[in-house]
Amino acid sequence: MSFSEADLAAIWLTLRLATTVTLLLLIIGTPIAWWLARTSSVWKAPIAAIVALPLILPPTVLGFYLLIAMGPHGFFGQFTQSLGLGTLPFTFWGLVIASVFYSMPFVVQPIQNAMEAIGERPLEVAATLRAGPFDRFFTVVLPLAKPGFITASILGFAHTVGEFGIILMIGGNIPGETRVISVQIYDHVEALEFMQAHALSGAMLIFSFSVLLALYWLQRKQKVSLLN
Amino acid sequence: MGSISIICLLVLSLLLPTAKAEEISVAVASNFTAPMKEIASLFEQSTGHKVRLSFGSSGKFYAQIKHGAPFQIFFSADQKKPEQLERDRLIAPSSRFTYARGRLALWSSQKGFVKGNTDRLRQLQFNKLALANPKLAPYGVAAIEVLERLSLIEATQNKWVQGENIAQTYQFVSTGNAELGFVALSQILKDGKLKTGSSWVIPENLYNPIKQDVVLLLRGENSPAAQALLSFIKEPQVKQIMTSYGYKPLAANP
Structure with a gap:
């Protein structure tokens, strides 16, 4: 199994995309997860539903809406144009934004679950020890929810690596910019280059399996350490 | 019986x-x-x-x-x-x-954007140029041949966006995300007339027959x-x- 230069460029681009998206999602997703975990607002259900939408929506729906919304006549496209940024389809940052939407539930839900599992008690104890809200969040919630953050990062990263439909619809297949591994595999298959498709597909299979294996090992270890 | x-x-x-x-x-x-x-x-x-x-x-x-x-x-x-x-x-x-x-056309979804000639293309006055992936689609191969004949490959290359097939290429142009694109004439004609936008029907001596x-x-x-x-x-x-x-x-x- 050997990779061509174009394959390597696609692999590097995919890793860059997945890393950027995961970091952004940890920043955006944490406050959302915290709010969802704590709130009793009537907005909880609608917001949770919106976050979870990509789990069931076909990527074509999201890709179609993004292509129109981020295009020159779409509201988001007009917003980015007024900022002098141009339009986002066919750019790396366009893919980043699409992936942030698409991978959102994979990051928010594990963090939210971990935060809900903490319960009120540790926070009340911290408050009686005069810890302020920020102090409580950073010294109590974050360390206790660490397993949730690890699961969220792994799933967010892996899910972005596996993205295809949306990128196909808004990417424009530009080498080094939007041609990620999944699109490169699609191209190989379409061009009847089955050997190259095999090499990349095999690599993806091994990667995905290893990620999930690592995830389940980690979760087992955490359960064991909690029991002790 | x-x-x-x-x-x-x-x-x-x-x-x-x-x-x-x-x-x-x-x-x-x-x-x-x-x-x-x-x-x-x-x-x-x-x-x-x-x-x-x-x-x-x-x-x-x-x-x-x-x-x-x-x-x-x-x-x-x-x-x-x-x-x-x-x-x-x-x-x-x-x-x-x-x-x-098949025949190839240069098309824009905006009226008057392409004036039936190469001006717009030569002057590089467009945000993106959509074409079908030449590795996969014969209309993409033809588009590259046209750009080669016009000596515009290098000048336009950083504006290319590639559709996986000619349908997606059309979609990029019709949503306005690419102001220009090489599409199949069959996609923009109906009863022998241009449906919307503006176009240049590319002379067949600029590319090999599709x-x-x-x-x-x-x-x-x-x-x-x-x-x-x-x-x-x-x-x-x-x-x-x-x-x-x-x-x-x-x-x-x-």
Whole structure:
């Protein structure tokens, strides 16, 4: 199994995309997860539903809406144009934004679950020890929810690596910019280059399996350490 | 005896019409979508057969047919895939022929953006230039040939966005995400007229002919309906439909 230069460029681009998206999602997703975990607002259900939408929506729906919304006549496209940024389809940052939407539930839900599992008690104890809200969040919630953050990062990263439909619809297949591994595999298959498709597909299979294996090992270890 | 033969006749008369009207599955390259829909409905009206159409890229259809997809006929966007299927012995012997010659156009969804010439392209006054991926689509190959002839490859390259097939390329331009794009003339014409936007119909001396071949697949070898559709394609009224979408129907095939 050997990779061509174009394959390597696609692999590097995919890793860059997945890393950027995961970091952004940890920043955006944490406050959302915290709010969802704590709130009793009537907005909880609608917001949770919106976050979870990509789990069931076909990527074509999201890709179609993004292509129109981020295009020159779409509201988001007009917003980015007024900022002098141009339009986002066919750019790396366009893919980043699409992936942030698409991978959102994979990051928010594990963090939210971990935060809900903490319960009120540790926070009340911290408050009686005069810890302020920020102090409580950073010294109590974050360390206790660490397993949730690890699961969220792994799933967010892996899910972005596996993205295809949306990128196909808004990417424009530009080498080094939007041609990620999944699109490169699609191209190989379409061009009847089955050997190259095999090499990349095999690599993806091994990667995905290893990620999930690592995830389940980690979760087992955490359960064991909690029991002790 | 008599009543049995009457019953037999009755049963036969019930069976015969359904046995005669057949349903066939046809794979069609994206660029031929619009004319094929018209052709198929005309064919259904005049023969009573049913045609189930699948649209997509020729490369995907090739891979699917090779792995047992249940199509009887395959209208490709090029000659390469039908030839390959012929070498793979997946078609009825000597059933391959060229049904149309595709034409390329430079198109924008904005009115007056392209003034029937190369000015807009040469002056680089556009945000993106959409073209079909030349590795996969014959219309992409033709687009590259045109840019080569005009010596515009290097100047335009950083503005290229590639569609996986000509349908997606059209979509990039029609949503305005790319102001310019090389599309199939068949996508922007209806009854011989431009549907929307503005275009330059590219002279055919700027690119090699986009010959599109059709083949009768092994699964259709014994199907009268499939054979009927293949001869129907050569009828004058079908050629008229093709012409109205900007195709050059091939009168005399080598």
